[in-house]
Amino acid sequence: MSLEEYLQDLKQYIESEKDYYKQRKKLANKTIAKYERTLQDKKASSVETLRALVGKVFETDTMDRISSEIVHFNYLYMLALHVQILQANVSVAIVKLEESGAQQKKDLENLNKMKKKIEQFQQLLIEQHKKWQHAEESRRKNLPYVF
Secondary structure (H helix, E strand, O other): OOHHHHHHHHHHHHHHHHHHHHHHHHHHHHHHHHHHHHHHOOOOOHHHHHHHHHHHHHHHHHHHHHHHHHHHHHHHHHHHHHHHHHHHHHHHHHHHHHHHOHHHHHHHHHHHHHHHHHHHHHHHHHHHHHHHHHHHHHHHHHOOOOO
């Protein structure tokens, strides 16, 4: 998987999560309002009140988790974009130094080292993405009730 493919996958995932969040938010707002009515109802039993309280907390926490996840993936996307830009800039600098001659050999060596480090970082991002996908698939399979 290349960095461009990784960026595309990440962008698609972020968009799908945003859509899911919008859909889930409508349902969560209705559910939370229902729980609020139960909590304010003086005729509600202690069991109903407890269920409403736990349900409200669960819905609120779920929405917060999804929102935080979207924010974190947006940060990851921006980081990957910056890595891609840095890689392009280093590649351009290497080409220019090679064209200018052998006088800047040490600079060229440093840039080549930097390019290798960037490539290693890209691989780490991609491997982390694969691990996350595997964990997400496993969570969905084994814990379908956790949104």
